[in-house]
Amino acid sequence: MSATTPSKLEKMLKAGHQAVTSECGPPRGSDAEAIKEKARMIKDHVDAINITDNQTSVTRLCSLAACIHLKLAGLDPILQMVTRDRNRIAIQSDILGAASFDIHNILCLSGDHQSFGDCAAGQNVHDLDSMQLIQTVRHMRDEGKFLGGEDIKRPPSMFVGAAANPFADPYEIRVPRLAKKVAAGVEFIQTQCIFNLDKFERWMGEARDRGLLEKVYILAGLTPLKSAGMAKYMKNRVPGMDVPDEVVARIAGVPKEKQAEEGIKMCIEAIQRLKEVPGVAGFHVMAIEWEEKVPEIVEGGGLYPRPKLD
Amino acid sequence: MRLNYPVHVRIIRVPCTGKVDILHILRAFEKGADGVYLVGCMEGSCFYEQGNFKARKRVEYAQRLLEQVGTGGERVQMFNLTSGEAPKFAQFAREMTERIKTLGPNPAKLAGAASKGPAAGQAAERGAA
Amino acid sequence: MIVANGKPLEEIIGVVKGHRKILVAGCNECVTVCEVGGTKEVGILASALRLHFLNQGVEAQVGETTLQRQCDREYVVGARVTVEPYEIVVSVACGVGCQFMAEEYNKVPVVPGVDTSFMGGALERGVWSERCQGCGTCLLAKTAGICPVSRCAKRVLNGPCGGSTKGKCEISKDVDCAWQLIVDRLSSLGRMEDYEVLTPIKDWSTDRAGGPRMRIKEEVAS
Numbered sequence: 001m002s003a004t005t006p007s008k009l010e011k012m013l014k015a016g017h018q019a020v021t022s023e024c025g026p027p028r029g030s031d032a033e034a035i036k037e038k039a040r041m042i043k044d045h046v047d048a049i050n051i052t053d054n055q056t057s058v059t060r061l062c063s064l065a066a067c068i069h070l071k072l073a074g075l076d077p078i079l080q081m082v083t084r085d086r087n088r089i090a091i092q093s094d095i096l097g098a099a100s101f102d103i104h105n106i107l108c109l110s111g112d113h114q115s116f117g118d119c120a121a122g123q124n125v126h127d128l129d130s131m132q133l134i135q136t137v138r139h140m141r142d143e144g145k146f147l148g149g150e151d152i153k154r155p156p157s158m159f160v161g162a163a164a165n166p167f168a169d170p171y172e173i174r175v176p177r178l179a180k181k182v183a184a185g186v187e188f189i190q191t192q193c194i195f196n197l198d199k200f201e202r203w204m205g206e207a208r209d210r211g212l213l214e215k216v217y218i219l220a221g222l223t224p225l226k227s228a229g230m231a232k233y234m235k236n237r238v239p240g241m242d243v244p245d246e247v248v249a250r251i252a253g254v255p256k257e258k259q260a261e262e263g264i265k266m267c268i269e270a271i272q273r274l275k276e277v278p279g280v281a282g283f284h285v286m287a288i289e290w291e292e293k294v295p296e297i298v299e300g301g302g303l304y305p306r307p308k309l310d
Numbered sequence: 311m312r313l314n315y316p317v318h319v320r321i322i323r324v325p326c327t328g329k330v331d332i333l334h335i336l337r338a339f340e341k342g343a344d345g346v347y348l349v350g351c352m353e354g355s356c357f358y359e360q361g362n363f364k365a366r367k368r369v370e371y372a373q374r375l376l377e378q379v380g381t382g383g384e385r386v387q388m389f390n391l392t393s394g395e396a397p398k399f400a401q402f403a404r405e406m407t408e409r410i411k412t413l414g415p416n417p418a419k420l421a422g423a424a425s426k427g428p429a430a431g432q433a434a435e436r437g438a439a
Numbered sequence: 440m441i442v443a444n445g446k447p448l449e450e451i452i453g454v455v456k457g458h459r460k461i462l463v464a465g466c467n468e469c470v471t472v473c474e475v476g477g478t479k480e481v482g483i484l485a486s487a488l489r490l491h492f493l494n495q496g497v498e499a500q501v502g503e504t505t506l507q508r509q510c511d512r513e514y515v516v517g518a519r520v521t522v523e524p525y526e527i528v529v530s531v532a533c534g535v536g537c538q539f540m541a542e543e544y545n546k547v548p549v550v551p552g553v554d555t556s557f558m559g560g561a562l563e564r565g566v567w568s569e570r571c572q573g574c575g576t577c578l579l580a581k582t583a584g585i586c587p588v589s590r591c592a593k594r595v596l597n598g599p600c601g602g603s604t605k606g607k608c609e610i611s612k613d614v615d616c617a618w619q620l621i622v623d624r625l626s627s628l629g630r631m632e633d634y635e636v637l638t639p640i641k642d643w644s645t646d647r648a649g650g651p652r653m654r655i656k657e658e659v660a661s
Contacts, residue, residue, distance in 0.1 A: 084593065088640070110600045113592050113610045124593065131597040132640045147640065165601035170622050173599075176635050180597060184637055192601060239602040239609035333479075336486035340493065375483070378448040379491040421496030 005141075007104035007159035008076040008309065009048040012282075013188065013217045017307045018275065019282030021078065021190065021219060022294050023050035026061035032069045035061070038291045039070050045298040047306060048105055050190070050284070053080040057117025064094055068101045078161065079103050082111025087127040088136070088147055095140060099156035107161040107190065108133035131184040134162055138185035160185060164218075165192035166203035167242035175206045182215045189216055190284040193223040193234070195243040197270060201277055208279050217281035220274045224287055224297060225263035228252035264293060264300070271301030311396050315403035318410075326350075327388075328361025335372045339381055342419055345410040346372075347387040349402055355392070362390065380417060384409065440469035440560065441533040442567045443476060443553035451484070452491055454550050455527055459498065461488060462525040463552065464518070464540065465505035466532035473567055475553050476531030478505045484531060484552060509536025515543045522547060557589075575645025575652065581638060583624035590617035596638040 003010045012019045022042050027034040039049055049070060053063040067077035079098050086094065095106065110130040114122050128136060136147060137160050144155040162181050166174055178189070194200045200220065207213055225231045228251045235243035247266070254262045267285075274280050283303065287293050298304045324330055327350030338346045348369060350362035366388045373383035387409075389402040414420070455461050463485040470476030485503045492499040504521050507514045509532035522528060522540075527548045530537040534555040541549040557569040572589040578596070579586060588594045592610045599618030602609025606619040625631050643649070 110593050110595055112602065115592075115610050126594045127643065128640060129593070129595040129597050130600070131637060135637075135640070163601060168599065168601050169603050169605055169616070170599075170619055172626070172631075173622050173634060176631075177599075180635055180637060183635070184597075239604045333482050333486060336483065336490065340486060340489055375448065375487050376490070379452075379487050380494040381490055418490065418493035421494055 003159075005104050005157045005159045006102070007048070009078070009105055009188070010159040011309050012047045012307065015307070015309060017282075018280070018303065019048075019217070019219060020046045020285065020298055020303050020306065021048045021050060021282070022046045022285045022287065022291070023052055023078075023080075024066075024291060025052045025055055025289070026063065026066040028058070028060050030061060032061070032066065035066045036069055036073060039073065039075055041291050042294040043075055045295045045304055045306065046285075047282075048076040048078050050078040050080055050107060053082045053109070053111065054085065054117070055112070057084070057112050057114045057119065059118055064098055064103075067098060067103050071101050071103055076105065077103055078105035078107050079158075080107045080109060081133065082109045083126055083128045083130060083133055084111035084114065084124045087125050091128065091133065091136060092140065092146060095137060095156050095158070096152070099154070099158065102157075104158055105161065106137055106158045107163065108137065108186070109163055130162060131181060134160055134181060134184040134186050142185075159187055161188040161190060162186045163192065164189045165240050166194070166200050167192060167196060168240040174203055175210060175212070178207055178212055178216070179210060182212055186216055188219060188281070190219045191221040192240060193221050193286060194270065194274070195234070195241075195247045197273060199242060200274070204277055204279050213279035218279055219282040219284040220271075220277075220280050221284045221286060222267050222270055222274075222297075223285075224267040224290065224293060225251055225259075226290060227256070227259045227263070230263075264297060267297050268300035271297070271303065275301070275303075313396055313400040315400040316407040318407055319403045326356070326358050326361040327365035328356070328358055330365055330368065332368045332372055332375075335368070335386060336375070339376065339385070339416060339418070342416055344413075344416045344419075345385045345387075345406055347389060347402065347406045349389045349391060349399060352390050352392050362388075382413060382417070385413065385416075440472050440558070441535070441555060442473045442557050442559045442569075443470055443531075443533050443555045445475050445480070445484075445531070445553055446551065448484075448487055448491075451529060451550075451552055452488070455488065455529060458526040460500045460502075460524065460526040462502045462504060462522060462528045463488070464509065464522070464528050464530050464532070465503075466509040466530075466536050467505055467507050468510070468532075470532055470536075470553065471505075473561070474565070476533075478503075480531060481505055484529070488529075506532070506536075509533075510539055512539065512543065515539050519544075572646075574641075574643070575649070576642060578638070578641075581633070581636070583621050583628060583630070583633070585617055585620045585624060587617045587621065590615070590620070596641060 003014050009019055024035055024038040051063045051066045054060055063080050067079045070077040108130050114124050137158055141156050141158055144152050164178050231243055231248045231251050234241050251259050251262050271283055285294050285297055327348045330348055335346050348365050350365050353362055356362045369386055369388040372386045377383035391398040463481045465476045465481035481503045485501045488501045506518055522544055529552040530540050530549050531552040537551045558571040559567050559569040562568050569589050574588050587596055592608050593600055599616050603616040603619055606616055608614040608616050625634055
């Protein structure tokens with residue numbers, strides 16, 4: 001399969017390699033050094049780097065500007081874009097802005113509700129939803145047109161991704177929902193953090209049975225746990241997260257000072273197991289404020305060195 | 311039993327405390343009452359099932375309102391007893407009288423406006439249009 | 440109905456305190472049904488205001504009236520004799536009624552005594568729940584009769600989002616996930632195949648986004 005965009009991530013996937021992506025959160029200030037430093041730590045171990053878009057609705061340096069910093073540093077960023085904060089004018093405009101810097105990847109999200117963040121009293125936009133954002137990018141890229149119908153001079157060339165949560169409720173529509181995103185035009189999926197490997201494998205099996213895995217690349221999302229406390233927090237407090245009791249028990253079963261090490265080990269084991277699951281096209285490692293551990297995880301998972309593309 | 315209780319208490323009989331409206335309580339204060347209390351059946355033994363619970367909610371509402379307008383929420387209280395507890399009835403009357411004595415008169419009377427015409431404006435149009 | 444919430448008494452007192460002739464004006468429609476602006480609530484608010492003034496030693500006249508409909512010019516005009524002797528009107532009708540009153544009586548300030556909240560219905564006595572945001576293009580036929588515009592915190596038209604947990608919305612365990620309700624209902628209607636139909640990008644020009652809206656029924660408008 002030949003790539004349709006210059007995205008390194010797309011080329012890697014289409015060449016049949018298991019891809020590795022990771023993510024960095026922009027700083028709460030205008031010093032870009034922090035995000036550049038995070039990216040430098042992981043750049044040799046990943047194919048592309050997601051830049052989160054005001055995650056958990058906390059105001060930060062914008063995803064687009066941070067992506068530009070990485071792009072100028074020679075990296076391949078994935079522009080995360082939430083529909084919470086932009087109407088269709090701003091969305092199309094930001095897509096063109098990103099395209100003008102040859103940012104070739106976008107991840108289409110609805111975004112956490114603003115009540116979680118530092119502007120709970122603010123409005124949300126949600127002019128489009130995440131599926132409609134996927135359609136919008138594909139329309140701009142493939143038709144070379146704005147939503148309004150006019151031609152775009154030099155349309156964006158972006159590899160289009162979205163998130164999927166195999167664990168959210170209601171379970172019966174998890175696969176139909178993926179099918180819907182595929183129908184909307186999504187090309188790669190980064191999943192929610194996987195702790196319940198059995199359930200993830202079941203979901204993959206059902207997606208495979210529906211023939212979806214021939215149409216979309218699934219990158220399994222993994223997050224190393226730092227402590228038993230974090231495991232419990234993820235289990236009980238983070239919406240749509242499925243952390244099985246045995247995962248919490250395992251990390252809680254080792255002494256506090258060894259828990260971080262155990263968390264990394266569990267993450268590596270997950271990669272090793274999921275690598276063998278048919279249809280797993282790669283991994284998305286979300287080491288939250290722990291980016292320095294990404295190389296160790298990627299190496300431990302047997303995903304390093306990264307394949308060279310021609 | 312011929313029990314004594316303070317003479318300052320004026321009793322208004324109702325078939326059930328559930329009959330007492332928030333407006334009855336507020337108007338009493340407009341007319342210069344220093345305190346209002348409701349004596350109902352024990353919770354859970356209302357003949358009409360919900361009457362005294364409704365009364366309690368109204369009393370709590372009245373307390374909030376009276377607090378906000380400067381009358382003071384502690385001037386309203388709900389009490390509960392069974393029909394055989396006459397001594398308790400007398401005791402509630404004493405308790406409430408003591409409380410009001412400590413609080414002093416209805417601030418509206420102290421402010422002097424009440425004497426000029428209680429519930430000024432009450433005669434205004436109601437339900438017109 | 441239109442559902443409103445009573446404003447804090449303190450706020451109302453703050454607005455009317457400089458006046459001596461105050462009319463509390465209710466409405467017999469929605470706000471009566473949602474127990475915030477009918478004759479009863481007018482009586483309570485007026486009484487509370489009178490007590491406030493009495494406690495301040497201020498002689499003030501606080502009148503009470505309840506219109507059949509404050510959102511109907513015919514009734515608003517009809518209240519002229521009642522309204523005009525007053526210095527200020529506290530309208531405990533919805534924001535529509537309050538404005539209709541203000542439009543008619545340009546010499547008398549009309550201020551709201553309630554915060555108008557949403558269009559909804561009563562789940563039980565004293566409990567109201569939102570159902571409609573008047574987006575102007577009803578989607579209910581496609582969403583199994585459950586409105587994602589008013590009932591999803593992100594008005595996601597192709598939901599649910601990743602925050603749906605055990606049937607509840609990510610913003611609160613007390614809020615149902617609209618898309619869980621939609622899926623459940625599609626399932627009970629035997630129409631799960633409808634779930635996979637993509638809802639296209641919505642035309643929001645019929646929503647508030649398109650500017651103030653007007654409806655004219657030619658058959659009856661003169």
